[in-house]
Amino acid sequence: MTKSAQHFPLRHPARALLPPLEVLEQMGYAQQQCLRGTGVTASQLSDPGALITLQQELRFYRNVLEVSDDPLIGLRLGEPFVPQRYGLFGYALLSAETFRHALAVAEHFGRLTFSLFSFYFGVEGRSAWFALRDPPVMEPELINLYLDRDLAAARVDFTEILGKQFAIACLHLPHDGRGCVDRYRQYFACDLELNRPDARFHFSSEILDQPLPQSDPDSSRHLQQQCHMLIAKLTSQGSFVDQVRMLILARPGYFPDVDYVAEKMELSTRTLRRRLKNEGTSFRDLLEEIRYGLAREYLTDTDLPMEEISSLLGYTESGNFSHAFRRWAGLAPSAWRQQAAQARRVSP
Known part of the structure; x- marks a missing residue:
């Protein structure tokens, strides 16, 4: 499956805003502040079938950057994106036979997440990697917020899938650290390499073929088939x-x-x-x-x-x-x- 920046969805479910709103409200920011100018209503947020446009979503995250005045707010916003938030796709990840299978599911069905990036993974000897690439064209501040959010979410998801802390050996970032190198290093508890071609986690390949605690291969195959149906519906x-x-x-x-x-x-x-x-x-x-x-x-x-x-x-x-x-x-x-x-x- 060839992935490119042209494949990101023009609409996301309105519920994609609920996890970050939960964090922002815990931090003391009113929902009204964060939704200002988006046209998104409370009834839409509670409607599983409601969709919002990319423009509405981007306005939401611009508001977030403005009210929080924190360039790394995305790290906090990614934390509530546990696999169960993604529905069928998330359960396909959790029920995969091994972590290698889970990463293949993530790469193959990444369009079913709330991300604007494409997902890739690979193995190089004793090291494996998972990368985020191909963002759409938009202002760098928003790209960086989405990148931080999705890296934080991936770490949370991988920890949940593995049933233990996802240990990152090194994090590659496609920028110079934006003056926050120490915060990145402390948050992800790993070495950093800056100004790389893409964002990626490097980790030990030894964990790829270990059985997962919630493995159910039959259910995973069923869920993957349903994911194919959802992808088909998108196109x-x-x-x-x-x-x-x-x-x-x-x-x-x-x-x-x-x-x-x-x-x-x-x-x-x-x-x-x-x-x-x-x-x-x-x-x-x-x-x-x-x-x-x-x-x-x-x-x-x-x-x-x-x-x-x-x-x-x-x-x-x-x-x-x-x-x-x-x-x-x-x-x-x-x-x-x-x-x-x-x-x-x-x-x-």
Whole structure:
């Protein structure tokens, strides 16, 4: 999955403002002060389905910087963003089999957080890293606030996922520390490297494959499938083909047959096939397209083992997945993954 600054959402749920508002009210700042000029109402904050625009959200954080007069206020605002705040995505993180799997989920479904950054992780020998990149274009003060907020939130989330303190060896920052180097070093309890290309935590790779305390692989696979559905909803144009795609993705670890989808859409199988044909496709083509697309994303953007990828794509045997992928791509999944890794190393 290629990520870029163009992929950040234009709207977030209004409830994304609740965690920082809780902190600000504890600090003595009135909700009215923080929401001034945003047009966001108390009823919207309590409505799970209410959305706010990016402009409203940015006005909120500009207010925060003004009333607090603290350039590092973002560190405090990130602390209440525990995994459960993110709904399905958060529970997919908590139920992952290992920390490596959890990081793959974070990288793959980062759009389901309240962040404006893209997430990446990698391993270099005994050191692993998790990075935040690709912010949208906006004033540096707001970028830095979001960066501090999301770094603090990531540390909280990783501690919750691991069931113990997330130990950071070194923190890279994409700026000069803004005169607050000692505060950063004290807050994250680690070494700092400044003016780096991106923001990232470095930590021991030994924790990647340790079982997580709340691990439930079956639930995690189910939740990841639901996350795929949510991602699809973010980009769906509401066409008939999109509805079929959503139903194909709806069953965790299993891809349904045409009869099942037709029944769910209250159509005969013949009508479903005819309507797909009228739109220039077929059920089999859609199924192949979805599986191939997901397979490329998993192979390119995660370190999940082949058995896990096979299961997520609905194959009972990794050999069946390998055979299908060779038919789609003309090479083995392992070779595809190796080529993708080489391409990332040479790309700017």
